[in-house]
């Protein structure tokens with residue numbers, strides 16, 4: 001006979017239970033997988049495959065706050081691969097960068113010097129100020145591509161002037177917007193920074209692409225840095241995870257901060273194994289993604305579209321003003337194709353699950369729009385003259401149909 005407490009427990013169990021899977025889950029997933037093959041918004045959207053998950057469920061099942069074996073094995077591999085003493089698995093690239101910086105920085109006042117476009121500067125919610133109390137010195141590279149030693153030398157804050165926040169970390173990013181930082185420049189910056197007792201951190205979320213493109217080893221690319229953050233969940237296609245690497249002492253402190261930040265994770269063997277699967281099976285596929293990016297870049301150039309940041313690895317940035325088209329029009333028309341293409345703004349990201357057909361469909365769409373604009377009176381030659389004559393364009397509408405708008 002059920003007691004009162006049993007009845008109450010059964011009621012609670014009834015309230016608690018939840019079936020997350022929809023009736024059409026498999027079909028929904030297939031739709032999602034199809035969508036991401038035609039989405040150029042990011043490489044974080046790749047989906048874990050059945051093969052990856054089949055491998056992952058065989059991982060060890062321990063609690064990683066108490067050092068679980070599969071995660072430890074991945075960390076040991078990452079330390080070896082990067083040529084550092086130790087590594088720490090992190091839930092995200094943001095946490096890996098932020099703990100990476102926090103572990104170097106002990107007591108304000110201090111500053112972190114980086115590229116103005118860096119993820120730590122633009123896309124980590126002001127974390128460097130929040131977590132580390134650090135001032136950021138964001139630099140715009142004069143060459144539009146990467147920071148140079150003279151720029152770093154001219155902008156680091158040295159010495160003991162009480163008005164200043166001395167630079168304690170130079171943080172670089174490679175790739176940055178999909179472009180490859182020349183390694184000889186990195187080495188020069190690193191030699192200079194180290195000579196001034198400044199630490200070097202690398203946001204190497206996509207360092208894999210540099211190795212895949214240039215053939216340089218991961219160790220060689222990481223050598224100039226005291227700490228490096230590498231991501232598994234972007235180009236490599238794992239569902240979750242990044243790794244921070246550095247000296248044993250540094251990683252021991254970072255492990256402490258990871259707990260403090262709430263990033264100590266439990267049964268994550270399955271995530272470590274997904275990352276390991278991605279390293280083995282997906283790293284070799286990056287070259288094909290780079291080829292697709294090159295195809296995108298060349299296709300856009302052939303149409304007359306301006307490339308604003310070159311397709312060196314998995315990203316290319318473009319500006320369709322040169323053919324009289326606005327981003328909004330492309331995004332809108334792409335979403336209405338029989339097989340829609342998902343776009344954001346000027347950035348096109350190719351990933352290992354991008355469909356080559358989506359690249360061709362996108363190029364065909366841009367070509368069609370450019371043709372329509374020409375038919376309607378847009379003159380690319382006038383546009384070019386306008387841009388060359390004035391150094392910049394106010395709006396393509398200025399030269400659309402009405403001709404070049406005089407400026408002084």
Ligand SMILES: Cc1ncc(COP(=O)(O)O)c(C=O)c1O
Pocket residue numbers: 044091092093094095097119173203205206231233234242
């Ligand atoms: C260069 C770079 N670093 C760090 C991150 C942060 O990674 P997460 O989204 O895992 O926090 C990103 C995210 O896209 C990134 O592009």
